[in-house]
Amino acid sequence: xxxxxVELSLLGQTLTVRTEASPEYVRQLATFLEERVGELSRAxxxxxxxxxxxxxxxxxxxxxxxxxxxxxxxxxxNTRLSALVDILNRLAPGTPSPPHA
Numbered sequence: 001x002x003x004x005x006v007e008l009s010l011l012g013q014t015l016t017v018r019t020e021a022s023p024e025y026v027r028q029l030a031t032f033l034e035e036r037v038g039e040l041s042r043a044x045x046x047x048x049x050x051x052x053x054x055x056x057x058x059x060x061x062x063x064x065x066x067x068x069x070x071x072x073x074x075x076x077x078n079t080r081l082s083a084l085v086d087i088l089n090r091l092a093p094g095t096p097s098p099p100h101a
Contacts, residue, residue: 010034011048033059 006026008015011034019026036055037048045051 011037011052 003018003020004023006017006019006021006023008017008027008030010030017026033052033055036059037051040051040054041048045054
């Protein structure tokens with residue numbers, strides 16, 4: 001998809017974003033961010049820039065934790081697969097010969 005421009009209104013600011021993502025997706029991201037900022041504002045953070053920064057840090061924390069969890073799960077899968085291969089090699093040592101033509 002070619003890069004396009006999406007105009008957003010985020011925390012009272014109008015922004016134009018160049019992106020290859022669909023406008024709907026970019027607006028969804030902006031809405032999610034505004035909701036997170038709103039939660040912080042309702043919790044007592046009055047400065048919009050502070051709320052935006054804290055929301056961004058919170059979202060990045062979620063992303064990093066998700067990546068770490070994914071890497072841990074991938075490592076677990078690789079460990080299990082290696083164990084299964086070892087078991088199979090012990091049960092059926094050697095590689096089967098290809099059929100003769």
